[in-house]
Amino acid sequence: MGLRRLTAEHAARTSVVLVGLGLPLVLTGAWWSARSSESTVTLRARVARDGGWLPAVVRAEVGVPLRLRLISDDVVHGFAIGRSAAPPIDLPPGQVVETTLEFSEPGTYTYYCTRWCGPDHWRMRGVIEVAGGDPGAATVEPPLYQTLGIDIDAPHSSDVVPQARPSARRGLALGVTLPAGNRTRQAFISKPPAETWAALRRSESTVGLSDAQVWDLVASLWRSTTTSEALKQGGELFAANCAACHGLDGTGRGVFAGRPADEESLAQAESPADFTDPARMLGASTALLQGKILRGGMGTGMPYWGPIFTEAQTWALADYLWTFQFEE
Amino acid sequence: MSSLDLTRLAFVRRLLVARGPQLAVQLALLAGLLIVILAGLLGTPVGSRNPATVLVWIAWWAALMLAFVPWLGRSWCSVCPLPLPGEWLQRGALLAPRGRGLGLGLRWPRRLRGMGLQNAAFLLVALFSLPVLTQPRLTAALLLGLGLLAIATSLVFERRAFCRYLCPVGGFIGLYAQAAPVALRVRDPRLCATHAPKTCYVGSAHGYGCPWQAYPPSLTTNVSCGLCLECLRTCPYDNIGVFLRPPGEDLRRAWRSLGEALKSLILLGSALVYAVVLLGPWNGIRSAAVHVGSAEWFAFAVAFLAVVLGVVPGLFLLAVRVASGPRAESGDALRRLAPSLVPLGLAAWAAFSVSFVLANISYIGPVASDPLSLGWNLFGTAGVAWSPLGGGWTFWLPPALLAGGLAWSSHRIRRAADGLQGGLRLAAPMLTLALTVSVGMLWVFVG
Amino acid sequence: MPSLPASLRRTIGPFALAGALILPAAVPDGQAAAPRVLRMEARDFAFFPSSFAVDVGDHVTIELTSSDTVHGLHLEGYDVSLTADPGRPARVSFRADRPGVYRMRCSIPCGPLHPFMAARLRVGPPRPFAFGLALLALAVIAGGFALYRRPPAGSSP
Numbered sequence: 001m002g003l004r005r006l007t008a009e010h011a012a013r014t015s016v017v018l019v020g021l022g023l024p025l026v027l028t029g030a031w032w033s034a035r036s037s038e039s040t041v042t043l044r045a046r047v048a049r050d051g052g053w054l055p056a057v058v059r060a061e062v063g064v065p066l067r068l069r070l071i072s073d074d075v076v077h078g079f080a081i082g083r084s085a086a087p088p089i090d091l092p093p094g095q096v097v098e099t100t101l102e103f104s105e106p107g108t109y110t111y112y113c114t115r116w117c118g119p120d121h122w123r124m125r126g127v128i129e130v131a132g133g134d135p136g137a138a139t140v141e142p143p144l145y146q147t148l149g150i151d152i153d154a155p156h157s158s159d160v161v162p163q164a165r166p167s168a169r170r171g172l173a174l175g176v177t178l179p180a181g182n183r184t185r186q187a188f189i190s191k192p193p194a195e196t197w198a199a200l201r202r203s204e205s206t207v208g209l210s211d212a213q214v215w216d217l218v219a220s221l222w223r224s225t226t227t228s229e230a231l232k233q234g235g236e237l238f239a240a241n242c243a244a245c246h247g248l249d250g251t252g253r254g255v256f257a258g259r260p261a262d263e264e265s266l267a268q269a270e271s272p273a274d275f276t277d278p279a280r281m282l283g284a285s286t287a288l289l290q291g292k293i294l295r296g297g298m299g300t301g302m303p304y305w306g307p308i309f310t311e312a313q314t315w316a317l318a319d320y321l322w323t324f325q326f327e328e
Numbered sequence: 329m330s331s332l333d334l335t336r337l338a339f340v341r342r343l344l345v346a347r348g349p350q351l352a353v354q355l356a357l358l359a360g361l362l363i364v365i366l367a368g369l370l371g372t373p374v375g376s377r378n379p380a381t382v383l384v385w386i387a388w389w390a391a392l393m394l395a396f397v398p399w400l401g402r403s404w405c406s407v408c409p410l411p412l413p414g415e416w417l418q419r420g421a422l423l424a425p426r427g428r429g430l431g432l433g434l435r436w437p438r439r440l441r442g443m444g445l446q447n448a449a450f451l452l453v454a455l456f457s458l459p460v461l462t463q464p465r466l467t468a469a470l471l472l473g474l475g476l477l478a479i480a481t482s483l484v485f486e487r488r489a490f491c492r493y494l495c496p497v498g499g500f501i502g503l504y505a506q507a508a509p510v511a512l513r514v515r516d517p518r519l520c521a522t523h524a525p526k527t528c529y530v531g532s533a534h535g536y537g538c539p540w541q542a543y544p545p546s547l548t549t550n551v552s553c554g555l556c557l558e559c560l561r562t563c564p565y566d567n568i569g570v571f572l573r574p575p576g577e578d579l580r581r582a583w584r585s586l587g588e589a590l591k592s593l594i595l596l597g598s599a600l601v602y603a604v605v606l607l608g609p610w611n612g613i614r615s616a617a618v619h620v621g622s623a624e625w626f627a628f629a630v631a632f633l634a635v636v637l638g639v640v641p642g643l644f645l646l647a648v649r650v651a652s653g654p655r656a657e658s659g660d661a662l663r664r665l666a667p668s669l670v671p672l673g674l675a676a677w678a679a680f681s682v683s684f685v686l687a688n689i690s691y692i693g694p695v696a697s698d699p700l701s702l703g704w705n706l707f708g709t710a711g712v713a714w715s716p717l718g719g720g721w722t723f724w725l726p727p728a729l730l731a732g733g734l735a736w737s738s739h740r741i742r743r744a745a746d747g748l749q750g751g752l753r754l755a756a757p758m759l760t761l762a763l764t765v766s767v768g769m770l771w772v773f774v775g
Numbered sequence: 776m777p778s779l780p781a782s783l784r785r786t787i788g789p790f791a792l793a794g795a796l797i798l799p800a801a802v803p804d805g806q807a808a809a810p811r812v813l814r815m816e817a818r819d820f821a822f823f824p825s826s827f828a829v830d831v832g833d834h835v836t837i838e839l840t841s842s843d844t845v846h847g848l849h850l851e852g853y854d855v856s857l858t859a860d861p862g863r864p865a866r867v868s869f870r871a872d873r874p875g876v877y878r879m880r881c882s883i884p885c886g887p888l889h890p891f892m893a894a895r896l897r898v899g900p901p902r903p904f905a906f907g908l909a910l911l912a913l914a915v916i917a918g919g920f921a922l923y924r925r926p927p928a929g930s931s932p
Contacts, residue, residue: 094377
């Protein structure tokens, strides 16, 4: 009897030790080894005011696969590499998502959050420093606004504004043949529409047309120098990245308009631009708009999208902005 | 009024007296507690994906509110993992007694007995409950703190002093266990009267003296019995049984202490406050309750304490006073009428719990498969999407539960009034109070 | 039994009374089905506004605008869901052919208080609070009167 009780008690104690000590050790050990793994980088996503991406700098090497374990610690975030064709990865809160990246060229790659997670969502950016490989002689061309010498911070209001919304279809229907030099994309994007209108107004080919019809011609010039795909892409980019501040209707009254990102950051001195304001918009060239998208506005809360969008994407966005002024 | 002695069935008695099955359940729950604490400390801060918040406040709370307490009384306490490490150290054994264990074995100070400390512990947790309920780290910290406190208490004081006097949930469980059909009672009290050694309280080679400091022959309600079943093992005459009776038998008796009455009113008021804060449409109150330390939170804390310690007990006293009239002894009326509000309180807590539990029970799958948020998929359920249970009919569950509780309480109020020779005149103010509280809760749920 | 009619009256009477209380709440309004747009803003773990009522048969469109982070909406009973990112309002349409009261909960974890983010849609009658009041009145009558028998003198309660 005594021996049986002794054995039962010892069996019980062994179970307790297994559960009470073994279980925590196993779990903590698993957690620790996942944390300090050499081959996998754990990237935590938090809203910017709580730290943003942790870590904010990741090191990688050309040709060596970089395994990332992504996890959001608060709300829905997204992960994407700037200027990359790879689709973004959604990060539902608390769920681990794994991905593997591979870089063929060295450099600094920006990763950023792709789902609006708060007023300071656009500040959620980090960099991957990729070393090794052949640096190459990649020349970076200056943006068009710099080549043209446009001061993108200067005010750009226009005195001349159309009475009604110009329509590209109406302009095309006029059947006016414009000089070849005026019809190129380079010509259109380098000048503000108001200047284009003034030049067309002075031109012989528009004698007999009303002011409104010349505006329609300007609209048709815009439409003929861009493509449907670009406008569609621009619209998608606008809805995903700009509408939260500028509003889907472009009036500058988006959900985050006028809300400072946090107490420490600069309060937005101005509200986001109203793309439906003809006086403000028609005095700005597409190149200027593209420049602002690239560089952001100092002290206005406008993010800089240079590391995020490819050049084609920035032009698609700039082209799309004209849909707030012109009808297709 | 018949009750069924379950332990007359031999296999039931064998199952309950054997220590193995009980220990197995305790070990499983202890494992759960450890997983929950670790996950809370090391895992994701997102409440819906962390076992600490999901397994404790959804799974365990639902099981407690809807299964353990209303049907099996204090049965949770017999397997609760929190006091176990301390108790094992105190006893020096996991199974049958083997001599002395560790600890000083001091008696619990007389002044600290009664409901006061437990009520205070409950209110303290309640004031901080919103951040604790929603953040895994805080849930883990609370459980770890309670666990360490339980161990320390067991090493200083005798028996289950933590469970009896300190546990924040203990008061809640003990109160509403009185509505349950299951009860542990002595079979023949006359036998106990002639039995001098009182083995059930003192202990023997077969088992320990009641850890709950209860004297089994004097158990008339489920309040103080933690169903640890030690007395089943120690009684030399097999004079203790586990009975199945109609629900609410315990509520026929007047309560001995006013502290018990106060506790029941605190808990009823708390159900109302929790419903208002968590389920009501007033966003500002919820925000105030979660930002602990802010000025709004202090206002919330003051309002909360005023309602549960002042308004609800005050209205109850008023109802008793109105009913008793200028007659002297309203204390007796108080003690008799207070138990009748227990079914309503239980229904209020069940109603509060059921809607958000049904909505969020699907979180258990992902949380079990990936407890530390490392990308595991232990049971294949890591990717299960959130799917709230029930269709539109679940909207009516809280009002239906409230109505059920109100009906039961109304019945008990009439009976208690009869016991005081008061009839409808005595019952009417109390019925009005019960109806008013129910209407208030109803408004929060569906208004 | 001479006491039977009285006890029968005592039992059935209150239930009939309660039935009379509930019945008016259940009578349909009888209006033609109309297109309805429910505009909701999701912000700070709450929906603004948080309570809507439509008639049975209405063609309902829910438009959800998120103002701080990604929120979702799930309408129980109809099992309709939508997700709205800030800046991109989301819309979903359905026909409200089943009467009742349905909870709408946030379906995308949006922070600590996410489990308590809810709104309510009432499709046709009954008006929930009135119905609930009737239910409670029925409860008091049933528990405190109909199912209660005055005990014979001298027995324990």
